């Protein structure tokens with residue numbers, strides 16, 4: 001008698017557990033299905049315009065070698081503009 005009760009109790013527990021698991025699985029499955037339908041829509045790609053390209057900015061000629069360099073990346077010494085520290089050194093040596 002007690003065994004029958006125990007089996008009944010265990011079977012209820014098992015059914016409850018299985019139902020719970022099935023509920024979780026179904027939830028996950030429906031979530032996956034929703035994701036799949038969402039992915040069928042054109043994906044929102046990261047805007048390439050966000051990548052900053054230094055398009056603006058004037059070019060300046062190196063005083064030593066004449067190479068044009070962006071003013072933002074150029075090495076300046078007073079009014080003089082140089083493409084590299086080497087050119088700046090050369091100019092300094094030439095003037096000295």
Ligand SMILES: [Zn+2]
Pocket residue numbers: 062063064065066067082083084087
């Ligand atoms: Zn130079």
